[in-house]
Amino acid sequence: MLKIINIGMNHETAPIELRERLASESDNTLKALVSMREIDVVKEGLFLSTCNRVEALFITEEVEEARKSVVSFMCKLGGIRAEEFLTCLYVLEDMDAVKHIFNVASSLDSMVLGEPQILGQIKEAYAQATNQKTSGVILNRLMHRAFHVAKRVRSETDICGAAVSISYAAVELAKKIFHVLEGKKILLIGAGEMAELAARHLLSNGVGSVMVANRTFDRAVEVAERFNALPVSFDEIGAQLFDVDIVITSTASPEYVITRSQVKKSLRKRRNRPIFFIDIAVPRDVQPEVNDLNNVYLYDIDDLKGVIELNMAQRQEAAVKAGRIVEEEVVKFEKWLKTLAVVPTIISLRNKAESIIRAEFVKSNSALGELTPVQYEAIETLTRSIVEKMLNDPIVFLKGKAGRSTLNTYLDLTTKLFNLNDLDALPQGEELMRKKVR
C-alpha cells in the first residue's frame, strides 16, 4: 500500500540556525531530488526549502526504510548530526501529510499568516520535481490540489486581505484617502529605515515625486539620491506643506517638527486638498492636534500598529474559515486516492476487452473482405460500444467499492471472473489492423 509521507521542520519546530543550514545553498533542492530518486523505496518525491521551512514529501511503500534514508540525506545536505536534528522534525503520514501540504500552500502554516510568497515557492519546488521527474501520479494530483486549495482560500477568505506591516498599512490608508496615488507628492522628513520603506511602497504604488528634508542637508542629498528624489532644506518644510500630499516624518527631534498652527496656515493655500501625515518617529514629530484639522489626517506609529493588530486578528478569523476549506479538500483528495486501488483492475479489464476485439477482428477479416474506411469505422464503433456497455456496470460497481473494506474481495472476484491474471500481452498497435484495411 502506497503511503504519502511528509518529513519537515518549520519556524516553530526548528531554530533558525538549523533551517539556515538546509536552505543555505540554492541548489540544495536539486541535490535533494537527486538523492530521493536514488532511494529505491521512494516512488515519488518533492523537496521544498525556504528560510522558514524545509519539507520532504514522498510516496513510499516501506515507510520506515524510506524515512531513514530521507532523514540521512537531509543530514548530509545540511551537514547536521542526526541527533540534534531529529527532535526538530515532524513526520506526517497520509491524510495528515496531505492536510499539512494544503495548509502550507494556503499560507496557514506560515509565520505571517496569509503571506503570499509561500505559494510561489511551492510551485517552484514542484516545477523542479517535475523537471527531475521525481513527481508521479500521486504527487502531481496532490500538488495541483494544493494549488487549487490555496486559490480557494485566497478568494473565499480575507486571509491575504488587509496589510500587516507598517509600510503596507500606510499605503492602504493613503489609498483610502486619495483613491489613486498617481501624481501625489511625498515629503520625507528625516531618514529611517521604516520611513524609507514606506516611501518606497508608496512609490511602487504610483506616487509621483518624493522630496527629502533633513537637518543636515548633506544627509538629505544622500537619501534623495537613493529615491531619485529632490533634497530640500529643513527650513523649507513650511513652504512645502502648501504643495505635498503625503508627509512621512521620522526625525530624532525631541520636539514637534510640524505643529498645528503651521499646518492650519497652509490649508488655505492648499485650497483644502487633503494631506496625510505618517509619523513614524518616537517621540512624535507631528503635533497630535493636527488630526483635528479638516482634510488633514495624521497617523502615528501607535495608530499604525493598532491597524496592523486589527488586521492580524482579521486574518486569524479568516484562518478558521480557511481551515474548513482545507478539511473539505482533504476529504476530496482521500476519495480520489482510494479510487487509485481500483485503477489497475479496471485497466486490465479494458486491456482484455481490447485484445479480444482485436483478435476477433483479425479472425473475421477474411470474411469481411475489402472494407471502405467508412465501413471499417462503423464496425469498430459497433464492437467498441458493445464492449463498453458490457463493461460499464462492473467498472461503476468497482469504483463504488473504492475505500470500502470489502474492496479487495471484489477486486479478487473480478480478476477471477474475467480471468485477468494470464492476460496475453497482445500487440498494442491498432496500426496492424489499419494496415490490413488499407
Added chain:
Amino acid sequence: MAPLWFNAALCFELLATGGFIVFIIRQEKWIFRCSYWILVTGFLFHTIFLGYRYYLLGVAPILDLKSALSFFAWSIICVYLIIQGRFKLMVLGSFVAPFAAFLMIISSAMPWTQEPVKPLFKSLWLTIHVGTVFIGDALLAIAFLAAIMYLIQEYQIKQKRLGAIYSRLPSLATLDSINYYSIIYGFPFLTVGMITGSVYAQYALGSYWQWDPKEAWSLISWLFYAALLHQRIAVGWQGRRAAIMAIVCFSVLVFTFVGVSLLMGGYHSFSSMGVR
C-alpha cells in the same frame, strides 16, 4: 393595470434593496450582480408604470404625493444606474436602493386617487418642468447620500477605527468627487426646471412668478446650492465642510419638496391639483 406595474416595481426594488444590504455585509460580487439586475428589472417595471400612467393621464404622473414620490424614486434609480456606469462603485447601490425603496414604501401606503386631470395640466411644459426638476433632485439626493458616506468614512479614518465599515466604504476622494459631480450636474437641471416651470406658469396662469410658497422655497434651495457650488469652485471647499453643506442643502430641498406641499398650500400643493 397601473397598480399591477406599480407593485411589480415595488417588489423588485424591495428585493434589490435586500440584496444590496446582504451585499454590503457579505461583500460577495455575485450578490451585487444579482441585486443590480433585480434593480434594473424593477426600474423597467417602474418605467412601464410611469409610461402607462402618462398615457392614461396625458401628463407626467406627479399630481399627487403618491405619484410624485414614486416618480422621485424612479429618478433616483435612473440617475444611480447612470452613475454606476461611470464610477463602478458597488457600495453606492447599498445606499441608493434603500433610499428609493423607502420612497416607494411611503408611496405604496398612500391611496390611489382616480380624479380626472384638469385640462390645464395637460401641457408638455409641465412634463418638462417636473422631469428636469426631479432629475435634478435625484442627482442632489445622490450628492446627499455620498456626503453621508463621506462623513461616515471620514469619521472612521479620523478616529482610527478601521473596521468593517471602513473597509466597505470607498475612498474619501471618490466620495467627494461623486458629491461634487452630482451637484455640478444636478444644479443645472434644477435651474432649467425652475425656468421651464416659470414659462409654464406664464402660459397657464399668466404670470412668470407669483411667490407661491413652493416657488419661494425652491428659490431658497437654489440659492443654497448656488452658495455651495460657489464655495466649492471659488473658495476650494472640499471634504467635510462641503459634505455637511450638501446635507444642509438637501434638507432644505426635501422641505421644499414635501414640507411645503403638505404644510403651506399654494397652487403647487397636491391638494389643489385635483378637480374641486
